[in-house]
Structures are given as C-alpha cells and as structure tokens.
Amino acid sequence: MSRRTVRGVYRVPVTSQRQPADHGTPAIRRARTGDVRGIRALVAPLAERRVLVSKDAVAYFESLQEFRVAELDGRIVGCGALHVMWEDLAEIRTLAVAADQVGTGLGGRLLEELVQDARDIGVQRLFCLTFETGFFTRHGFEAIEGQAVPTDVYAELLRSYDEGVAEFLDLERVKPNTLGNTRMLRTL
Numbered sequence: 228m229s230r231r232t233v234r235g236v237y238r239v240p241v242t243s244q245r246q247p248a249d250h251g252t253p254a255i256r257r258a259r260t261g262d263v264r265g266i267r268a269l270v271a272p273l274a275e276r277r278v279l280v281s282k283d284a285v286a287y288f289e290s291l292q293e294f295r296v297a298e299l300d301g302r303i304v305g306c307g308a309l310h311v312m313w314e315d316l317a318e319i320r321t322l323a324v325a326a327d328q329v330g331t332g333l334g335g336r337l338l339e340e341l342v343q344d345a346r347d348i349g350v351q352r353l354f355c356l357t358f359e360t361g362f363f364t365r366h367g368f369e370a371i372e373g374q375a376v377p378t379d380v381y382a383e384l385l386r387s388y389d390e391g392v393a394e395f396l397d398l399e400r401v402k403p404n405t406l407g408n409t410r411m412l413r414t415l
C-alpha cells in the first residue's frame with residue numbers, strides 16, 4: 228500500500244456531505260454508507276502493518292452503525308467503532324486517525340465520543356486490544372491479565388461468530404492476530 232493511502236486521503240461522495248466540516252477542525256459524526264470506502268482507505272495501511280485487522284467491505288457495511296467518523300473538507304480523516312459484547316461490556320474497535328492529523332487531539336476526541344455513546348446505552352466497561360497503551364492509559368484504560376468476564380458470560384460469548392469477540396476471549400486460533408497487543412479495560 229502506498230504512502231498516499233497511508234495519509235487516508237479519500238474523498239466522501241458529494242451527495243453525503245450534508246454537514247461539511249469547518250476548515251481546520253474535523254467534524255465528528257455518525258458514519259454513513261458513503262463513508263465505507265474512506266474508512267477502508269484509512270484502515271488498509273494500518274492493517275498491512277498489522278496494527279488493525281483487515282476486514283471486507285461487507286463487514287464495514289454490516290457494522291456501520293457502530294462507527295463514528297471524522298470528516299475534514301470532505302475527507303474521512305478518522306474513525307472509531309463501539310461494539311457491544313454484553314450487558315455491561317463493549318469494545319472500542321478500529322480507532323484510526325489519518326497520518327496528517329495524528330497528534331492533533333482527534334484520536335482523543337473520537338475515543339471520548341465513543342465513550343459517551345457507550346454511557347448513553349448503558350455500557351459500564353470498555354475493552355480494547357491495542358499497541359497504543361500510552362494513548363489508552365491517558366484515557367483511563369488499564370492493562371488487564373486474564374479474562375474480564377465471569378465463566379458463565381465467557382461461555383455465552385463463545386457462541387459468537389465475531390472474530391473480535393474471539394480475540395476478546397483470547398482463543399488459541401486468533402492468538403496470531405493479537406500478538407504483542409495489550410488487553411485493556413476502562414470502567415465508566
């Protein structure tokens with residue numbers, strides 16, 4: 228994947244630009260179907276570096292309502308998703324910021340929007356699996372060892388077909404995907 232794509236420069240179709248972002252400050256909003264190509268363009272180079280997991284387009288459409296995106300002048304320059312796993316528990320997924328926006332506070336803004344979404348729907352604990360331990364620690368996450376759910380919930384979660392849930396459960400078959408990542412939890 229070229230550096231061009233690493234910078235996450237993908238233009239949103241004009242028809243989906245109902246609320247254009249102000250110049251200079253990306254606007255964060257819920258994702259729309261027209262954003263999927265932009266989200267994939269952001270994620271692809273990070274997936275190549277094994278920082279994020281690569282997914283097919285259909286997976287993004289199916290999970291679109293979990294996503295918030297950051298838009299700047301018609302470009303998708305950030306994204307992040309909230310995946311509910313259980314009554315009190317959700318996971319932060321696919322948090323990414325375009326290379327030219329890293330370090331501007333955008334990742335923190337996206338994360339805190341997702342945290343608010345989590346609070347709004349009754350989630351009390353947020354899980355993430357990441358290399359970015361400093362960033363998540365500064366946002367109230369703590370590294371955990373072992374399982375974050377009791378055995379009865381663990382057994383229920385084993386019924387999920389979601390690969391991310393398999394990673395949360397730390398199943399043997401997905402360990403190669405999570406090598407070097409830290410398991411972190413934030414209590415809301």
Ligand SMILES: CC(=O)SCCNC(=O)CCNC(=O)[C@H](O)C(C)(C)COP(=O)(O)OP(=O)(O)OC[C@H]1O[C@@H](n2cnc3c(N)ncnc32)[C@H](O)[C@@H]1OP(=O)(O)O
Pocket residue numbers: 273278279319320321322323324325328329330331332333334335336355356357358359361362365
């Ligand atoms: C659960 C998961 O999704 S794990 C995967 C996480 N994503 C990745 O690893 C993908 C690659 N990384 C990225 O996309 C980004 O680096 C992210 C998402 C991790 C962080 O996004 P950023 O926009 O850089 O975060 P943000 O700017 O809020 O914070 C980063 C630094 O900028 C600093 N910062 C925050 N606001 C500002 C600002 N206005 N001006 C200057 N610096 C700022 C923060 O203090 C922080 O500095 P520190 O790391 O020394 O404490």
